[in-house]
Amino acid sequence: MNKWPNKIQEIIDEFSDALDQMERYEMLFEYAEEIDELDKSEWTNKTRVVGCQSEAHVLIEFGENGFHLRGSSDSQIIQGLMAITAIALEGLTPEEVTGFSPNFVSEMKVLETLTPNRANGFLNMFMRIQDDAREMLG
Numbered sequence: 001m002n003k004w005p006n007k008i009q010e011i012i013d014e015f016s017d018a019l020d021q022m023e024r025y026e027m028l029f030e031y032a033e034e035i036d037e038l039d040k041s042e043w044t045n046k047t048r049v050v051g052c053q054s055e056a057h058v059l060i061e062f063g064e065n066g067f068h069l070r071g072s073s074d075s076q077i078i079q080g081l082m083a084i085t086a087i088a089l090e091g092l093t094p095e096e097v098t099g100f101s102p103n104f105v106s107e108m109k110v111l112e113t114l115t116p117n118r119a120n121g122f123l124n125m126f127m128r129i130q131d132d133a134r135e136m137l138g
Contacts, residue, residue: 004088004104004107005088007087007088007090008084008087008088008104011084011087011088011104011108012104012107012108014027015027015108015109015110016107016108016109018109021113024108024109024110024113025077025113027080028076028077028080028081028084028110029076029077029080030080031080031083031084032076032077032079032080032082032083033083034083034087035069035070035071035072035079035082035083035086036068036069036070036071036086037070037071037072038057038058038059038070038071038072040072042057042059043055043057043072044057047059049121049124049125049128050124050128051120051121051124052073052078052121052124052125053075053115053117053118053120053121054073054074054075054077054078054118054121055073055074055075056071056072056073056074056075056078056079056082056121056125057071057072057073058070058071058082058125058128058129058132059071060129060132060133060136062094062136065091066090066091066092066093067089067090067091067092067093067094067096067097067133068086068090068091069082069085069086069089069090069129070086071083071086071125075118077114077118078118078121078122078125081105081110081122081125082125084104084105084108085125085126085129088100088104089129094133094134094136094137095133095137097129097130097133098130098133098134098137100130102122102123102126105122
């Protein structure tokens with residue numbers, strides 16, 4: 001039995017099967033195009049991810065279909081990680097989001113290819129998303 005929901009396990013498997021670091025980057029670039037992007041006018045201090053080396057912004061929405069993440073970054077790598085995070089969290093409840101582990105990225109063998117600053121940026125983004133989910137819980 002898989003440790004992760006199927007939608008993220010498939011991505012983990014896809015990245016794990018990559019031949020090398022360059023192929024993983026190319027895959028991140030492809031995922032970067034799939035995220036529901038924020039318009040530049042939505043790039044505000046409220047949406048900004050603090051502690052990210054790149055300019056990165058996320059907006060969390062929760063509706064009848066559950067959790068939805070929109071985001072943008074000036075870095076394709078970070079935007080690709082945002083897109084994968086959006087897939088992982090899509091449709092979850094705020095409670096599920098707060099309990100979701102960011103370790104799926106390690107299992108994708110992506111963190112080991114990032115600079116420490118980029119890896120910290122991803123973790124800051126993920127913690128920011130979880131903080132927003134906690135706020136939704138009241």
